[in-house]
Amino acid sequence: MSQGKTLLHKVWDAHTVRELPNGQTQLFIGLHLVHEVTSPQAFAALSERGLEVRFPERTHATVDHIIPTESQARPLSDELAEAMMTALERNCREHGVRLYDVESGQQGIVHVIGPEMGLTQPGMTIACGDSHTSTHGAFGAIAFGIGTSQVRDVLATQCLSMDPLKVRRVDVTGKLAPGVYAKDVTLAIIHELGVKGGIGFAYEYAGPVIEAMAMEERLTVCNMAIEGGARVGYINPDEVTFDYLRGRPMAPEGAAFDRAVAWWKSVASDADAAYDDRVELDGNALAPVVTWGINPGQSVPVDGHLPRLADTQDEERASVAEALEHMDLKAGEPIAGTPIDVAFVGSCTNGRISDLREAARVAKTGQVASHVKALIVPGSQAVARQAEDEGLPEVFRSAGFEWREAGCSMCLAMNPDKLVGNQMCASSSNRNFKGRQGSPTGRTLLMSPAMVAAAAIAGKVTDVREVL
Numbered sequence: 001m002s003q004g005k006t007l008l009h010k011v012w013d014a015h016t017v018r019e020l021p022n023g024q025t026q027l028f029i030g031l032h033l034v035h036e037v038t039s040p041q042a043f044a045a046l047s048e049r050g051l052e053v054r055f056p057e058r059t060h061a062t063v064d065h066i067i068p069t070e071s072q073a074r075p076l077s078d079e080l081a082e083a084m085m086t087a088l089e090r091n092c093r094e095h096g097v098r099l100y101d102v103e104s105g106q107q108g109i110v111h112v113i114g115p116e117m118g119l120t121q122p123g124m125t126i127a128c129g130d131s132h133t134s135t136h137g138a139f140g141a142i143a144f145g146i147g148t149s150q151v152r153d154v155l156a157t158q159c160l161s162m163d164p165l166k167v168r169r170v171d172v173t174g175k176l177a178p179g180v181y182a183k184d185v186t187l188a189i190i191h192e193l194g195v196k197g198g199i200g201f202a203y204e205y206a207g208p209v210i211e212a213m214a215m216e217e218r219l220t221v222c223n224m225a226i227e228g229g230a231r232v233g234y235i236n237p238d239e240v241t242f243d244y245l246r247g248r249p250m251a252p253e254g255a256a257f258d259r260a261v262a263w264w265k266s267v268a269s270d271a272d273a274a275y276d277d278r279v280e281l282d283g284n285a286l287a288p289v290v291t292w293g294i295n296p297g298q299s300v301p302v303d304g305h306l307p308r309l310a311d312t313q314d315e316e317r318a319s320v321a322e323a324l325e326h327m328d329l330k331a332g333e334p335i336a337g338t339p340i341d342v343a344f345v346g347s348c349t350n351g352r353i354s355d356l357r358e359a360a361r362v363a364k365t366g367q368v369a370s371h372v373k374a375l376i377v378p379g380s381q382a383v384a385r386q387a388e389d390e391g392l393p394e395v396f397r398s399a400g401f402e403w404r405e406a407g408c409s410m411c412l413a414m415n416p417d418k419l420v421g422n423q424m425c426a427s428s429s430n431r432n433f434k435g436r437q438g439s440p441t442g443r444t445l446l447m448s449p450a451m452v453a454a455a456a457i458a459g460k461v462t463d464v465r466e467v468l
């Protein structure tokens with residue numbers, strides 16, 4: 001009896017150019033997303049060899065990592081940022097690559113604009129020189145974060161050589177309680193399976209909780225697949241996916257859209273597909289999650305306590321001790337009540353309109369604590385426009401939040417938005433590594449946007465379920 005196939009294997013097979021002697025597969029890449037940080041050396045390597053971009057029409061560029069969020073007037077005040085911006089403009093011009101710059105009205109974080117433009121579509125292979133490219137898997141695409149030398153290779157050949165992957169199906173059952181979000185689901189999965197648990201795997205997210213999610217929530221879940229060690233994460237495309245894509249600028253139109261839907265449906269995993277592993281998480285039992293450590297797996301429910309070293313497994317004790325020391329937190333203490341200095345809502349994980357709406361709901365309940373600096377950074381200019389149409393900037397400003405221009409901002413702090421000293425930041429981003437937010441001693445607590453807004457108002461980690 002023939003066995004069904006997973007989406008990963010269908011998309012992989014459809015894009016296989018050839019099997020390589022070393023066991024890798026040469027895959028054709030349907031969409032290449034480019035930004036200013038990982039592309040300059042790649043374009044330079046092309047020029048040195050006299051090569052052109054192989055498929056400029058499949059290559060789309062934006063500026064996100066280095067762009068300031070206060071004034072984006074040119075020249076940018078940071079000389080290095082201005083040089084990177086200029087290099088991207090020149091490279092795109094010379095190679096015929098479409099650039100979504102600040103003047104375009106379509107600029108934003110690469111993983112926000114791909115979906116909102118309709119560039120990201122089911123059944124695609126996608127590559128981008130950024131770790132969180134897994135985001136695009138929310139549409140049923142296979143999306144790889146790649147390094148600069150691979151960016152060069154994709155620019156020159158539109159192909160990537162990839163190791164084969166196993167597929168782990170992650171079913172989230174039940175229904176989320178109010179105040180529990182996609183961010184909590186993805187953090188809980190990483191906590192459960194570990195930050196290295198996904199190495200060698202693609203994660204297929206499924207089950208009633210995932211199926212009930214809107215596209216933007218699915219993007220949040222897949223965004224953090226990489227934080228659990230998975231090479232890619234994806235969700236099978238369904239009517240939610242097709243409805244989201246209908247009418248997007250780069251999506252097919254009319255009869256072509258209907259034909260595309262037929263193909264998109266066909267790439268979903270078969271009911272009898274075989275998986276290399278299956279795990280289940282009870283969505284009914286989830287609470288808002290907060291990280292307390294220096295990797296995204298070191299987290300607790302907001303009503304939980306930090307681990308005690310005595311209760312920690314031998315192999316984890318050293319990293320728990322290191323994390324507690326860096327975070328200046330005490331073992332066994334409750335996470336709720338931890339004071340914060342900075343609050344950041346934004347990033348490719350949680351900088352979309354639905355994220356801002358949830359943060360605004362909370363912002364309406366009070367004023368930012370006097371000692372807290374609170375930033376709201378839309379993920380794209382389109383998100384900012386939508387928020388302005390809904391009056392959200394005014395809600396935030398009235399509550400004491402700063403409303404900024406679109407960009408990565410304090411997710412990676414490659415622009416002027418940085419923590420200072422050992423400031424503690426409640427952040428809706430995706431990484432809490434040491435130094436991630438611009439200060440080597442800075443401290444990051446990852447949580448949902450609503451939880452960030454609640455922390456900004458309380459001045460400390462607080463349970464958003466008590467606020468809403």
Ligand code: SF4
Nearest residue numbers: 132347348408411412
């Ligand atoms: S928001 Fe953060 S993770 Fe996302 S693309 Fe920007 S720097 Fe990378």
